[in-house]
Amino acid sequence: MIELFSFGDAGWGDELARGLATTLILAVVCFATGTLIGLMLMLLRRRGRFSRMLVELYVTVLRGVPELLVIYLFFFGTGIFVRNVAASFGYTDYINLSGFFLAALALTCITAAYSAEVFRGAARSIPTGQAEAARAFGFTPVKTFRLIELPQLLVVALPGLGNIWLILLKDTALVSLTSVAELMRQSSVAAGATFRPFTFYAVAALIYFIISMLSERAVLLAERRVAIVEKS
């Protein structure tokens, strides 16, 4: 039992550890880019009816379609799509997109849609009078957003963003089906090679569970700190 998880050629410990590292990198990268794009989408909504409709369409589609399908579409379809677009601009060299990159792209798009909704909800809770007051003091719109709105927005959005992180962490497991060697993929390969599927899936579940619990704790702590700052 122990030797199954040892490091080195005999055991699967090092493979699982590398898979875990990939999972965490994937989740962190997609969370950072996804929430940033989500924030931009929220701002884009304000720029007239047409952009609002576009953002709403994007959010509805990405939230209504199974994540697995989005990942398949990016993984199997994007290569062809990108190459066709490139070819229409006269660029005919083969463009090789790595599986990790395509998986990250898919998860980023999904995260952006979810976080755009969280930011939209959070923005509604900030009184518009503040922005008007700031403008009256001669703040530029950018400055108003950066100094007045954004800090409050992040505070209000914190629980929602914490939720998105947990969903994203779990969604990274779907990437295993496109052979990106993250935690789930490595567990699945180990399960197949050792014919101990339950053992390896249970260990994978335990690792995901621990990260989830730690993340939840971290979000709670952050919320509490923010609450203290707000009161003082």
Place this chain on the structure above:
Amino acid sequence: MLKQLIFMAAIAMAMPANAETLRLATSADYPPWESVNSAGDIEGFDIDVGNAICAKIKAECVWTNQAYDGLLPALEAGQYDVIISAISITDERKKRIGFSAPYAQAPSSFGASGDTFGDIKDRAKLDAALTGKTVGVQGASIFEGLMENQFPNTKIKTYERADQIVADLALGRLDAALMETSSWTSMSEANTSANLKTFGPQLTFEEYPELGEGIGLGFQKDKAKLKSRVDTAIAELLADGTIAQFSQTWFGFDSTP
């Protein structure tokens, strides 16, 4: 000896001026055909064949390892000159790319866990034995199409990987499976408790055109000159037993056509 060395050095020095490079691509995730070893290098039957062909046509091999589903588009886009990745020569693929003469066969057979099917000698008995049975195949493989066309009375289940098929055979979720004979060999070595047994006659191209007429190298369609040079090289390598020897090394049997 010295004379030979000087001669070779002269060739080597002359080479860079007009040395031909051949850009080969493979998807190194299908042992023993091609895989990445623990040192990080690609190896396998196809790699040996590819290098031997390069040597014959006096070109320098430049290998690239990339995902299987991107091989055909990359070849069409002119990123590579040749793709060699256990690719079956099928009519469907012939519409898009050119193929060399077959350099190997990929014999395939049905198998099950245990001796449930007994001794099956001909197609009629095979049909009868498989009727109503659940048969596993790898998704997107030639076997999926073969099962649909040739054994419409079976229930087909597709899997991502061969080891998952074997697991479900052992658990009784599948009655039988269709895989390459070499996969059966490596799988039964890896999992003795599943008690894997192949049954029935080996499937051949004559009877099952879905299998393709063998395994070939892929080129862009208009590369007639390259094709004829490679075909000559393959014919020579088949005649002098080089490919048969590679096959013995990697498969443990002779897979030459």
Place this chain on the structure above:
Amino acid sequence: MEWHLFLDYIPKLLLGVPITLGLLAGALVLGVTLGAGLCYMRTTKVPVLGWIATGYISLFRGTPLLVQLFAIYFGLGQFEIIRESFAWPLLREAWFCAFLTLGLNSAAFTSEIIRGGLLGLEKGQLEAAKAFGFSNWNNLRFIILPQLLRISIPSYSNEIILVLKGTSLASTISLLEITGLAKKLASKNFTPFEAFISAGIVYLVIVFVLTFLMRQLERRLEH
């Protein structure tokens, strides 16, 4: 992109809709039943039951659905005791494993929704009902349930969509529901783009229909 393929693919993908909806319905029924049970376990005064329920909920909420599905489908057969049990004829079936996983998973989320709804109920109403002499059962039926339903419907609509999306994972254990069929079409004809977008359209239509139905239900409960 070949546009005519959409017209060709969408009818083919519709063949997977019954499996998708069957899994959805089955999983929701199991999820609500088990979820209500879990919620009850948390409100009783027996601490052990509460711990079990809390542990179950955080385990299923804290791990990926795919891991749960593979642990059940590929994993349970590892144990001889399960292979020889009465449940094995069911666990052998891919459909049953997908249904079971989705239902067990949904139960964890549903119990949280029910709990949230109960917390939202006003205490005064319960007391008023008692003062009017309503029995516990009538209390539940006429006062609590309708209120609970009304409070919980928006978040439960969300849960339905999440389970619908979860059914796509059934394709990984060889079930040919919408995603499974799309993957087959994609690889067979080298047309991933058209196949997966067609599947996305089918899912979106189902989402719109379900959302519409839930809105109607919500409106009716308000009157």
